[in-house]
Amino acid sequence: MNTNTSARVAAAGSARPIENAPVLAGNGGASKAVSKHRKFSAKSTASEAQRQRILEALRRRPHTSYELIRMGCYYPPARIFELKRMxxxxxxxxxxxVDGDGFTHDGVALYALVAEPENADVLIGGAA
Known part of the structure; x- marks a missing residue:
């Protein structure tokens, strides 16, 4: 093993948990920090920012996955799945x-927001 590899292994093995980080209950005993809600730039690709944009869009009207991708949500089904779990x-x-170039796409997902949990504003960080 060369010295560069040794340094990487040592650095990886020395990771410490974040002190005073909140822990999610019911996650199989694994600790996971809960992100604090923050404002994102309009071009942010962070998962939380994408969920906020999707939710804001779905509150206005149903949107297709094609529209959500154009809003900066790289893989809408993943963000929709996360919102459902919330x-x-x-x-x-x-x-x-039919897209802007005239191509027809069959089987495109159209998502519609039906109901929200009572604590939606807490879950999404001010998008409510």
Missing amino acids: GFTIEKTTVTV
Whole structure:
């Protein structure tokens, strides 16, 4: 093992948990820090920022996955799944869309927000 590899292994093995970090209950005993809600730039690709943008969009009207991608959400199904796990009720239907270049896309997801948990503003950090 060369010295560079040894240094990387030692550095990786010396990671310490974040002190005073809140812990999520019911996660199989594993500790996970809860992110503090913060404002993101309009171009942020952080998962929390994407969830905020999706929720704000779905509160206005249903949106297709194509529209959500154009809003900076790289993989909308993942963010929708996370929102559902937080307690949001989001329905999905499939539609056919024609994109700006004239291509027809069958089976595009159309997401509609049906209901929100009572603590939505806490979960999403001010998007409510």
